[in-house]
Amino acid sequence: MNNKNIVILALFYAFIYMSTGSFSSYIGVYFTEVGVSNTQIGVLTSIGAVVGMFTQPLWGLAGDRSKSKNRILILCTLLSCITVWLVPAAGSLFWPLLLAMALFSLFQIAINPLSDAITLELSSKGVVRFSTIRTFGSVGYAFISIFAGWLFAVHIHSIFLVTSLIMLGCFLLSLGIPQVAGHQSGMKKVRLVEIFKNKQLTVLYVYTLSLSISMGFLWSFQAIYSRDQGIGMEVIGLGLAIGSVAQFPFMIFFQRFYNRFGIRNILIFSGIIHTLRWCLYAFALTPVTYILTWILHGGTYILFYMCLAEYVNTHVVKELKATGQMLNSVIQLSIGKIIGGMLGGLYAAHFGFQNSFAVLALMGAVSTAGYYWAGKYFSAKAADREPLAQSGKM
Template sequence: MQTQFDRQKSSAGSKLVHLSALYLFIYYGLGAFTPLIMQYYQSINLTGTQIGLISATTPIVSIVTQPLWGMICDKFQIRKGVLVLTLLVSGLIGLLFPAVSTFALVLILYTLLSVFQSAVVPVSDSIALGYVKKYQLQFGDIRMWGAVGFALAAFVTGLLIERWGPSVIFISYFAAMVAAILFLQRVPVETAAAPKFTTSMLAGIKDLLKLPRFLLFLAASFFVFGSINANNIWFSLYYQEIGGTVAGVGLAFLLFAGSEAPCMKLAGYCARRWGLELTILLAASVSAVRWFWYSSAPSTTAVIALFFIQGISVGFYLATAAQFVRENTPAALQVTALALFFSVGHGLGTMLCNLTAGWIQDTYSTLSIYSFFGSVTILGLIPLLLIRFGPWKAVEEKEDVGATG
């Protein structure tokens, strides 16, 4: 006869499967869209400057809309309803892209898409973290399925584009969002355990900006993360310019994303052995070398063969950056610190890099974009070196805030 413990264990396992599938399809949609959207832009003859302006839309919109979505979720306790809404509406907006071919209309659609898409990742993370906390699991065991979905989507969609054209991007995106909704319906929301979104980021910012190590890390992330995120948009154009195919772009992203998971585990070992600061410095240094190497127009074979550089640079940085923020800010301000970190690195830094990359592409060449990325990353190394060798010490307060994953 099945005991209550066995039933709880079976129920937890079932929820884990549904949450993993939710992440698989959310990131499958993002993997079909983000790395390959350049194929659509090229098909409607947008200029580099126009592409840069459109690509800068998401980080600008997210800075405003993510806190608003968070307040709606907290006030009305409707995380699941908000996630269903944003998944469905963003998928439907995606289907409209093949019907437009002018810069103005694409910009409007992309802005609308960003409003709803900006809620998908933080709200799904909130739901998953509530489940993880209740059952004492590792968030990484769920989140890794997002990396799998992203990698598979980039590869499969790249193959399909070569056969049926860029419209496949939006069909794949919509189908993935619908599939995610279907699995979301089987996921109960652990309301009591789910972490709250901050309702005001302004309250603790003044105190955080008095911390030299945190301020320097914000400056570093502005440059390092900005170029990393912008590469996701411009790599497709770059890879074809050095002789690659659309299918090759998909293969490259499959290998790139696939290398991040094992490197994240390796980053944990390096951080324990040599410390967070040196591990982050290594990741940023490898990024700088990577971008300068790309600007020299290597063969596509070499770019594919050295795919693991993505894992060493991006995987190491992603695995250690949030931990550095947690360890170098007071426990009472860590939610605000993480929000500020993402806004500066993923938001403002990405916006600057995309806008500048568009101008460079029109004025000079796609290869010059990667010289710019390398130079920007070098600027990011300066504050990281100051953190490592400067006189400022870490925050004394080491209170555990119960962060998972």
């Protein structure tokens, strides 16, 4: 492995997730400070998901059909650095804020899945190891969460300068990432619908969506709800950092877990952890249990993220790998955020945050049980095929 490539990609992933930790985790607090209502915050923090639902498959196809996927990544990092300034320029007016968030999101939402498609392909060629590179993303997230929690408690408006500088770093680093071709850049074109012919992947997407709705609600409102419960911004920042660190063991040892336990067992375990987290938010939120919920974070989002990324990289045809990673993001982030953020915001406005988390706990338990029974059905239909690590059997 080339050490230069490892350093560039490790720093790039650290910067990507630093931008998420500085912007997405705290933008709801900024909106509260400028006088935006909770219902409007739900819409504003979810508009990126709406944009992503329609444009991420197009970004994926653009990457797959470009001479190199890197060209699209470079473009998106540069424009994200610039368009984030549209948000403070919009002041406290809802419609200008909505447009600003939509334009920023248009470019920002393509960065992570494009990066994964590039890095996973480089990993399959032995250039880098994906799980190691992704770990640096969480290191960056942990660092910025602590720093941002301290800084934004004093001056929340600095969120835009911090995010813009981080995205500028992403742009400069993206220039040095090894080139990865778009495999549809020639004559061969493959339709998006080919991905959904894989029934096992489709089942994974349905289960992922059900739990991603709860994560969408969490990212939109956890800081606001926690602060209302008397938890300080410094504790919130510490919790976010701990949540990032809690993901390390699952990323570092992911391949071992994947080979030993398989997708089905890993994701059933994750469903149980999701449910437990929402119960703590609903019925026992204190500064201590708040930290505990972020310790449990290691068993939630990252397990779905890694399982889907690995499955798509292994089992989706090379002409649709970038598109497949974009669909992972659409399912896990975009649609989940739309339902969890927008509809969750409306529900919380009428019934309160505590009741909302209780409903999410119930959803988590039901969807996990449903996935368990679906897995038994598929096991009965396709028993004793190849080992999971090679075939992706549910």
